[in-house]
Amino acid sequence: MKNSQNLLKNSPLKVTPQRLEIxxxxxxxGHISIDDLYAHIKEKFPSISLAxxxxxxxxxxxxxxxxxIHPQDAKSHFEIKKEPHGHFICKKCGKIYDFEIKTSxxxxxxxxxxxxxxxxxxxxVCKECQ
Amino acid sequence: MKNSQNLLKNSPLKVTPQRLEIxxxxxxxGHISIDDLYAHIKEKFPSISLAxxxxxxxxxxxxxxxxxIHPQDAKSHFEIKKEPHGHFICKKCGKIYDFEIKTSxxxxxxxxxxxxxxxxxxxxVCKECQ
DNA sequence: AATGTCAAGGATAAAAATTATTATTTAATG
DNA sequence: CATTAAATAATAATTTTTATCCTTGACATT
Numbered sequence: 182m183k184n185s186q187n188l189l190k191n192s193p194l195k196v197t198p199q200r201l202e203i204x205x206x207x208x209x210x211g212h213i214s215i216d217d218l219y220a221h222i223k224e225k226f227p228s229i230s231l232a233x234x235x236x237x238x239x240x241x242x243x244x245x246x247x248x249x250i251h252p253q254d255a256k257s258h259f260e261i262k263k264e265p266h267g268h269f270i271c272k273k274c275g276k277i278y279d280f281e282i283k284t285s286x287x288x289x290x291x292x293x294x295x296x297x298x299x300x301x302x303x304x305x306v307c308k309e310c311q
Numbered sequence: 312m313k314n315s316q317n318l319l320k321n322s323p324l325k326v327t328p329q330r331l332e333i334x335x336x337x338x339x340x341g342h343i344s345i346d347d348l349y350a351h352i353k354e355k356f357p358s359i360s361l362a363x364x365x366x367x368x369x370x371x372x373x374x375x376x377x378x379x380i381h382p383q384d385a386k387s388h389f390e391i392k393k394e395p396h397g398h399f400i401c402k403k404c405g406k407i408y409d410f411e412i413k414t415s416x417x418x419x420x421x422x423x424x425x426x427x428x429x430x431x432x433x434x435x436v437c438k439e440c441q
Numbered sequence: 442a443a444t445g446t447c448a449a450g451g452a453t454a455a456a457a458a459t460t461a462t463t464a465t466t467t468a469a470t471g
Numbered sequence: 472c473a474t475t476a477a478a479t480a481a482t483a484a485t486t487t488t489t490a491t492c493c494t495t496g497a498c499a500t501t
Contacts, residue, residue, distance in 0.1 A: 194477090194478095195467085195468055195469070195476090195477065195478070196468075196469090197467075197468070197477095197478060197479080199478080199479075200478090215458090215459095228479090228480070228481095229479080229480080230479070230480045230481065230482090231458095231459090232459085232460075232461085232479090232480080232481085232482090233478080233479055233480070235458090235459065235460075236460090236478085236479090237478090240478095249383065251381035251383070253379065253381070253428075253430070256458090269426075272427065295435045295436060296399075296433050296434070296435045297402065297434050297435045297436075298383075298433070298434040298435075299431070299432060299433045299434065300383070300430070300431070300432040300434075301429070301430070301431050301432075302429060302430040302431075303426045303428070303429045304426070304427050304428040304429065304430075305425045305426045305427045305428075306425065306427075324448085324449095325447090325448060325449070325496085325497050325498075326497075326498095327448095327449065327450080327496075327497070329449085329450070330449090345487090345488095358450090358451070359450080359451080360450070360451045360452065360453090361487095361488095362450090362451075362452080362453090362488085362489080362490090363449080363450055363451070365487090365488065365489075366449080366450085366489090367449090367450095369489095370449095386487095
């Protein structure tokens, strides 16, 4: 688990307390929505602006530090970018779980085009909610 | 390819000209955003309200007639629900292509939970744009 | 065909979400 | 520490989506 400071140091972005807190909050939660992120950050930086959160999220996304997740029936969530993986989303509690994708058996997709990125979402009810 | 009228007749929803036009437009385009849909519909029904389009899209989605697609960096698109399949999204022209998912080789995912639904997105540059 | 009922449409307002603007502050650099 | 570019906060503006209210239309039954 890379620490937040290095993520920023290895980018052209400046290291600011707000950014560190944003990254640490995301890292701690795994995946988080803008709203929840804002609520958390506000505890430490009561004066932070929602616009700052939005701007930073997008800046960090553009830098390839963050990744956006689009669950059905929920707002976008964000996570620290790491190895490619899938997301399982619980329809009851909304929790998002990562899972490994075994690429050992590739369906023949390359005929369509070169693939740069991929997203895989699975939906169901997680063990805790069953 | 089911016709739009039957899709509605097999649901508790009433068959209205606006709904037929919405479904036919989606069917003709394969995948479409709310904006584009609204623009198309307006040609035939100049008086239609954007709110009506929103309302119908969500009603049809709730009935399981439509499916929402969430491309990275683009607004939601909608399609007629059919057999499960993946989506390839061209990063240049934004066009969305369907592709078949071969389920013959299943990675061991069931340990997480029962899977109800899934979404698979691939991103790259399509042949036309290369 | 006429009628009654309930859902759907249109217009608009309201709410929610996102982005833009500007002045001020702060991080990084020499 | 002084300079410069970038980030923040505050606010306004814009965009997107949903809710409300009233009218109209679909459709089953007569």
